Amino acid sequence: MQFDKGQSIEQLTLLSLKPRKRRNILRSVIRSVSKQSRRRITRQQDLTGKQWQGRANGKKKKMLTKLKKLMKVRFGPNNAHAYFKGRKTGKIAAAHQQGASFDVTPSKRSGKQSKQGMATRGIAKALIAAGYKIPRNRGKGTKRPSIKWITENLTLNQAGFLLKELKGGSGKSKWQIDLPARSFLGETKKEHKQHMSFILNKAMQVA
Template sequence: MEVKVEQSSAKKLMKALDLLALPRQKRKRLLYRVAASIRQESKRNITQQKTPAGRPWAPRKRGKGKMLRGLKHLVVVSNESDENRAIVAFARGNYHRSHGGVVARVHNDGHKRKVDKRSRLHIRRSKSAGCSRKEAKMLKAFGFKVHASRMNPKAAKGKMRVPTVKWMVQNLSAKEVQYAFHALRKSGQLGTSKNSWEIKLPAREFLGASEARFRKAWERAFQGINYGWKVKAQHMKRRK
């Protein structure tokens, strides 16, 4: 997965490279140095939870923990880089069961996803086979009842009781919870829910560098090729 980083000064600098007519290996080393700097800047942006321009990321909807912390370990300078281009990419490896490049693109650019009731129900059921504590509290508030004999075998036949939250979490099945809420909506006690809705993930840009840091990376790269510019094989290998 390749995620390109566009910088307004890149084209001017590439023209400068043409004018300089650098030898192949020297140009290759120069581009690698710049890409390595952009890689470090991108990792720093994740650490600081800021965009390349220095603006804080959109906060979490819930919680205050740092985001994408493990993703910075997958940012690499691709071994597909050559004397004409250098690519900042993502190494093969899972990040929350997805390719790092896919996660990077979604978070860097932002993402919208439409979810319907059925798919959401499948996600919830896969995480919890029964009744969640939140659902149990709601059912208790609406006076949901079960046969008393389910809680006490000695209870009178046909008697109904409102169970405790703890009992519902431990004993109600997913189908019973689904049926209970369906009955509440049908009776008008609970408002009807949407059949589908949109989940919006805000853009949390981290790939790239500010214009000032980008220029600095080129300046350092030009300084660097004045010595030790011969590219060795280990320099171009993808870091693990």
């Protein structure tokens, strides 16, 4: 939240105040933005009010709840913003906020189940495209498994190993995971209007 001269009547009014008064008003606004952003995480809703896309493995556990505790705010006489404690946390938050695509390779651990959990939809699709088959329940022969079957029956490491074998066993197998955007940080149009009204009212009171 940055304020520069000439942008709006609310901002011009705010900029006419003494630094301490501006700081107090911006503090209230950024705390409201942070509170509303945390509320969206609790409700699992994006900035348009729609429910977030669910987890790829189908689990119903709420997402991004740890980010609520790591969200902080900074404010001064000319600007205010929310941020996350730790660079890694900030990158995770940005990836979820905007959506992202990244490559994954299987862990080299052996004899232990990967901490990364079950196979994702991304590697399931890659396995099917590479020709992975499973035995039929009845009768002879094999069949192509469903994405659901793979994500429920293979760990990420197992799926990665199978994919590598299907591709000839040479080099590191990798697959792309697409992380859908799950926006939460910021203001809706309604919230922005309320904040601008709050700024103008407070600025006029102390002007």
